[in-house]
Amino acid sequence: MTADASAITFENVNYSAEDIHILKSITGSVPEGKITTLVGPSGAGKTTLFKLCNGLQSPDSGNIFVKGKQIDHYEPVELRRSVGIALQKATMISGSVRENLELPLKLQESELAVDRAKELLNMVGLDDTFLQKKTKDLSGGQRQKLSIARTLVNRPDILLLDEITSSLDSVSRQDIEELIIKINNQNGTTILWITHNLQQALSIGDYTWVMMDGEVVETGESSFLRNPQNDRVKQFVRGEIE
Numbered sequence: 001m002t003a004d005a006s007a008i009t010f011e012n013v014n015y016s017a018e019d020i021h022i023l024k025s026i027t028g029s030v031p032e033g034k035i036t037t038l039v040g041p042s043g044a045g046k047t048t049l050f051k052l053c054n055g056l057q058s059p060d061s062g063n064i065f066v067k068g069k070q071i072d073h074y075e076p077v078e079l080r081r082s083v084g085i086a087l088q089k090a091t092m093i094s095g096s097v098r099e100n101l102e103l104p105l106k107l108q109e110s111e112l113a114v115d116r117a118k119e120l121l122n123m124v125g126l127d128d129t130f131l132q133k134k135t136k137d138l139s140g141g142q143r144q145k146l147s148i149a150r151t152l153v154n155r156p157d158i159l160l161l162d163e164i165t166s167s168l169d170s171v172s173r174q175d176i177e178e179l180i181i182k183i184n185n186q187n188g189t190t191i192l193w194i195t196h197n198l199q200q201a202l203s204i205g206d207y208t209w210v211m212m213d214g215e216v217v218e219t220g221e222s223s224f225l226r227n228p229q230n231d232r233v234k235q236f237v238r239g240e241i242e
Helices: 046-053 076-082 097-106 114-123 128-132 140-154 170-187 198-204 222-226 231-237
Strands: 006-017 020-031 035-039 061-066 083-086 158-162 190-194 207-212 215-221
Touching: 006 046, 006 190, 020 046, 020 190, 020 215, 035 046, 035 170, 035 198, 046 061, 046 158, 046 190, 076 083, 076 140, 083 140, 097 114, 097 128, 097 140, 114 128, 114 140, 140 170, 158 170, 170 190, 170 198, 198 222, 207 222, 207 231, 215 222, 215 231
Parallel strands: 035 190, 035 207, 083 158, 158 190
Antiparallel strands: 006 020, 006 061, 207 215
8 A cells, every 4th residue: 555545535526405515625535544533513514425435425526536446436336345334323123133234245135154243243342142132232332333343244445434432421432442443453444434522533533634614624634633724623623613
């Protein structure tokens, strides 16, 4: 991997819905194999940007490249294997942990081997006994770990995380943070993580993007959050803009 290798590149990307210009000329690159955190006020367009990366929505104009390939040249299944997404609300089907883990492969008319299921659970800090547990009996932290394990079934190169620790207690939040760092270190997985927690962005992110009003207004190594140059970002970091 070269020093400037990019997992995702945006070139002048625009997106509107219901006559609202949600993303405005987004340009920038997400470094391969690194953790990039995405922060900004509510309504800044962060989740919409994720949906474009995963092919759930398409831009009105501009180009998005995933691993150097234009995103609309991917088959949808191929794209979602390469770019996994885990959301704040870990949606589960009723049934067992194994049934939920297997869901991405069921959609591809395939099955998940027991050994692979155990490996995935162990990867996220859950032991083998969880396979037969009902998802309704899991704690919030356990559900989030299962959600991440399910996202890892397809061995994605890029992992999109949308506020995945915002509803967790501090112990569960720390568990998830350590898990994501481990996945990044061991697998070289590129992580793009939306968080409202600036301390988390500082401590977890190699790089950070600040989005406001549908624009990327400042980027750099995450340490810039301690002393941002943009006046609006200064206000946001001080808590004056929510």
